[in-house]
Amino acid sequence: MAKNLYLPPHNNSSVTIAFTSFFFTASPSVDKSQRINTLNSSGNIADKPMKSESSQPVQTYNNSNAISNEKFTKTDCKIKAIKCSDKSTKMFSTFGAWMSDASRSDDRIWVADHFSGRRLQEFKNISLLLQNDHKDVDVRKFYQGCGHVVYKGSFYFHNGGTNTLYKFALNTRKTTALTMPNSRYRQLSYLFHNSKTYFKFAVDENGLWVIFASNTDDNTMVAKLNPDTFSVQSMINTAYPSAKAGNAFIVCGVLYFTDNLDKLVTYAFDLKTQSPLDVSFDLRKGNEILAMLSYYPNKRLLYMWDNSSVRTCRVKFKNS
Numbered sequence: 001m002a003k004n005l006y007l008p009p010h011n012n013s014s015v016t017i018a019f020t021s022f023f024f025t026a027s028p029s030v031d032k033s034q035r036i037n038t039l040n041s042s043g044n045i046a047d048k049p050m051k052s053e054s055s056q057p058v059q060t061y062n063n064s065n066a067i068s069n070e071k072f073t074k075t076d077c078k079i080k081a082i083k084c085s086d087k088s089t090k091m092f093s094t095f096g097a098w099m100s101d102a103s104r105s106d107d108r109i110w111v112a113d114h115f116s117g118r119r120l121q122e123f124k125n126i127s128l129l130l131q132n133d134h135k136d137v138d139v140r141k142f143y144q145g146c147g148h149v150v151y152k153g154s155f156y157f158h159n160g161g162t163n164t165l166y167k168f169a170l171n172t173r174k175t176t177a178l179t180m181p182n183s184r185y186r187q188l189s190y191l192f193h194n195s196k197t198y199f200k201f202a203v204d205e206n207g208l209w210v211i212f213a214s215n216t217d218d219n220t221m222v223a224k225l226n227p228d229t230f231s232v233q234s235m236i237n238t239a240y241p242s243a244k245a246g247n248a249f250i251v252c253g254v255l256y257f258t259d260n261l262d263k264l265v266t267y268a269f270d271l272k273t274q275s276p277l278d279v280s281f282d283l284r285k286g287n288e289i290l291a292m293l294s295y296y297p298n299k300r301l302l303y304m305w306d307n308s309s310v311r312t313c314r315v316k317f318k319n320s
Contacts (some may be wrong), residue, residue, distance in 0.1 A: 016111075073242045077252040080318040081281050081288075082265070082302065088311035089130075095196065095291040098303060098310050099150045102203035104295050110137075110150055110170075115159055115196040115291070118142045122170075140175060145197030146292040146305065151208050152227050158199035161186060165199060165210065167230045176230045180223070184213040191220070194262060195291045196244045202250040205297045208252055213242040220245065222255060222271060238269045240276075249295045249302065251315065258283055262290035283313075 052064040094116040100106065107125040111134070118141060121134040128134065144160030148234045155168040159177075163185040167176040182232045184191065185198045192200065200211040218241045225235045238255065246262035248255055254277065257267040263284055284290070288307035295302055295315070302313040 018185070047131045051059065077317045077319065078254065078277075079251060079256065079265075079279070079281070079315060081316045082283055082313050083316060084284060084302075084304065084313035085311050088306075088309040090309050091305070092308075094289055094308050095146055096305050097146045097148050097292045097294070098305060099148065099155075099294070100152065100299075100303075101150045102294075102298060103152045104298070106153075110155065112143060112146070112148055112157075115146055116142055116144055120155060127178040137170065139166070140173075141166055143170075145192075145199065146193075146195040147200030147211075149201040149203055149208075149294060151201075151203050154227070156201045156208070156210075158185070158197075162298075167227070178225075178230050178232070180210075180212060182215055184215045189213070189215075191242050192245060192247050192287060194260070200248060202248075202295065203297060204250040204295060205252050211250075211255070213250055218242050218247070219256075220255075222250075224271075236271055236274060240267060240269060247290060249293055251295050251297075258293070261287060262293070263287070 053194050073141045091113075093114045097112045099110045099112075100108065109123040110127060111121040111123070113121065113149060116138055120137040120139060120193065121226070122137050123134045132194070139155060139157065141157075142160045143157040145158055148155065148157040150156075150170070153170055155170055156227055157166055157168070158164075159166055163180050163183050165178045165180060167178070169175075180199070189198075190196055191198050191211065198212065202209045202211060206224075207229045210225055212221050212223070213219070214221050214237070220238045220240045220242045222236045224236075224239060225231070226233050240257065244257070244260060244267075246258040246260045249258070253270065253272050256265050256279065257269075259266045263282070263286075265281050265283055268279040269275070270277055277314045283293075283305060284304075286307055290304065290306050292305035293302060300315050302315060304311050304313055
């Protein structure tokens with residue numbers, strides 16, 4: 001039976017594309033020495049940091065390079081409800097992320113299959129994704145979790161077993177690294193246990209962010225990132241326990257948390273005023289694993305990897 005994936009275009013007219021369920025193949029084996037440095041004997045991500053292959057020196061965040069007067073371009077669009085499409089397509093893996101560029105008009109789609117790996121699948125357009133016609137892109141480091149994004153032509157991800165984040169330029173293959181001290185990144189002390197994610201990148205109307213957990217307590221931290229220099233502009237402590245959250249996303253400068261079953265949005269934190277907001281609305285009905293939940297401001301959609309299937313969700317705002 002054919003499955004459907006609903007991807008409303010930017011002009012808000014509706015289009016439904018029908019296609020047969022497809023499966024993503026496993027990535028080809030990687031260099032043996034690289035795998036030894038990264039994986040333990042069971043084949044899982046090891047805690048030992050990998051040797052850097054970045055084309056630039058690794059940057060480290062500290063308070064001296066943070067900007068306290070971060071400017072927000074848009075914060076006046078609070079969410080009223082989320083409506084997920086009934087149309088979806090079945091994927092091979094329980095975990096993964098599917099992405100388009102959250103900043104621009106780009107027909108390409110990227111898929112990171114599973115919660116660890118070092119290859120992306122790149123599709124020239126949605127039609128080829130439906131046919132599983134792709135090329136593999138080696139991002140040179142093992143990613144961990146399902147919290148990646150593509151933004152301004154680059155793939156942003158957490159390098160498994162380390163506290164290092166990477167920016168990988170998809171056209172030039174150039175890599176830039178950023179270390180995040182005082183963050184949780186190993187020994188299964190995930191930010192979001194449901195998706196095996198330590199660092200969650202997010203994009204909203206204000207730009208690029210990364211969400212992570214403090215290693216001194218269970219507080220959820222949010223860093224505003226400069227995508228051009230790949231550096232931290234500001235750091236915000238939400239004081240919200242990561243153990244309470246299943247996942248999170250950012251819309252118009254507000255961080256929204258799901259409950260630990262990923263069925264409801266139960267808490268929000270305004271990153272501009274640094275104050276909590278009273279919210280409560282449904283996200284989904286099922287109890288299966290929600291691996292990925294990412295907002296796309298250029299489409300006003302949430303992309304979801306839910307119960308081994310991918311779908312989109314329409315974001316409805318209070319002022320619309």
